[in-house]
Amino acid sequence: MVDAWPQHLFMVGCGNMAGQMLSRWLACGLDPASVTVLRPSGKPVAPGVEVITHFPARFPDGTALILGMKPHQFENVAAELAKVAGTPTMFISILAGTTAAQLRAALPEGANIVRVMPNTPVGVGQGVCALYTDELTELAARSAAEALMRPLGLAEWIADEAQFNLVTALSGCGPAYLFRFIDALGIAAARLGLPEDQAARLALATVRGASTLAVEAGESPGILADRVASPGGMTREGMNVLDAGESLIALLTETLRAARDRGEEMARKA
Numbered sequence: 001m002v003d004a005w006p007q008h009l010f011m012v013g014c015g016n017m018a019g020q021m022l023s024r025w026l027a028c029g030l031d032p033a034s035v036t037v038l039r040p041s042g043k044p045v046a047p048g049v050e051v052i053t054h055f056p057a058r059f060p061d062g063t064a065l066i067l068g069m070k071p072h073q074f075e076n077v078a079a080e081l082a083k084v085a086g087t088p089t090m091f092i093s094i095l096a097g098t099t100a101a102q103l104r105a106a107l108p109e110g111a112n113i114v115r116v117m118p119n120t121p122v123g124v125g126q127g128v129c130a131l132y133t134d135e136l137t138e139l140a141a142r143s144a145a146e147a148l149m150r151p152l153g154l155a156e157w158i159a160d161e162a163q164f165n166l167v168t169a170l171s172g173c174g175p176a177y178l179f180r181f182i183d184a185l186g187i188a189a190a191r192l193g194l195p196e197d198q199a200a201r202l203a204l205a206t207v208r209g210a211s212t213l214a215v216e217a218g219e220s221p222g223i224l225a226d227r228v229a230s231p232g233g234m235t236r237e238g239m240n241v242l243d244a245g246e247s248l249i250a251l252l253t254e255t256l257r258a259a260r261d262r263g264e265e266m267a268r269k270a
């Protein structure tokens, strides 16, 4: 699936997010012997993958490095990285709210740096990876980063970094909002009288089926919604509640705004 895996992949942090990326890469044929994970707990990651708790003296040749720890740890991690011999061929950062300029200021001069905003469904090959880089990153590194993200799902470049926090709010945080929606649908049905476990099961299966149909139907979600809503029928009555005063759109606009603004605040504090 990937023509040329990095000669070596060094992951700084491998928790909820980077762990999903690695799991998919391994499932797609990445050789575990070519991966090193640094995580303070030293917990094993996957058979054959080396886990270390401290930075090595030197990076193996052809190392692509992924920054997968929390954003506030970047400064300390960068100081540790500076002590390691051998410059990685590229740095991929999945850190939310950490700009290319902030990364560049702390990483080796002239480094190839690509920001990637993944989401957790990458683990099942149905994620979204938004990519951004600046003009200093070489073309070959851009292509290599994109090739690495392709088996994870949809990979799209963002031209304007000013939109990266908004994209993060949409696709990076988005799975959490969808998970909330699934729960809310089930809870609503339970409150109206369905057994809780049955409501949760039907809500999940409904979201799964509807999203698969939305992907495969080749028609807009709006048209698909109209096909469910018979004139004068039940669905229309329900949709009238969601549509009144664009309440669902307004709620989601506020949701994305709050997440986006937090990204901007994180960048200011760094």
Ligand SMILES: NC(=O)C1=CN([C@@H]2O[C@H](COP(=O)(O)OP(=O)(O)OC[C@H]3O[C@@H](n4cnc5c(N)ncnc54)[C@H](OP(=O)(O)O)[C@@H]3O)[C@@H](O)[C@H]2O)C=CC1
Binding pocket: 012, 013, 014, 015, 016, 017, 018, 019, 038, 039, 040, 041, 042, 043, 068, 069, 070, 071, 073, 076, 077, 094, 095, 096, 117, 118, 119, 120, 172, 173
């Ligand atoms: N969760 C998500 O859905 C998304 C997260 N992100 C970004 O991914 C990054 C990680 O988030 P997430 O996976 O949720 O967080 P987790 O807490 O699950 O993972 C953090 C990882 O960093 C490791 N770590 C902790 N301290 C250090 C340190 N000092 N040096 C190196 N590694 C360290 C942890 O080690 P150990 O395993 O030993 O505890 C762990 O593997 C964040 O920057 C976030 O912005 C981006 C998109 C989506």
Ligand SMILES: O=C(O)[C@@H]1CCC=N1
Binding pocket: 096, 168, 172, 173
């Ligand atoms: O919550 C966060 O900050 C990260 C960024 C996107 C998803 N999780």
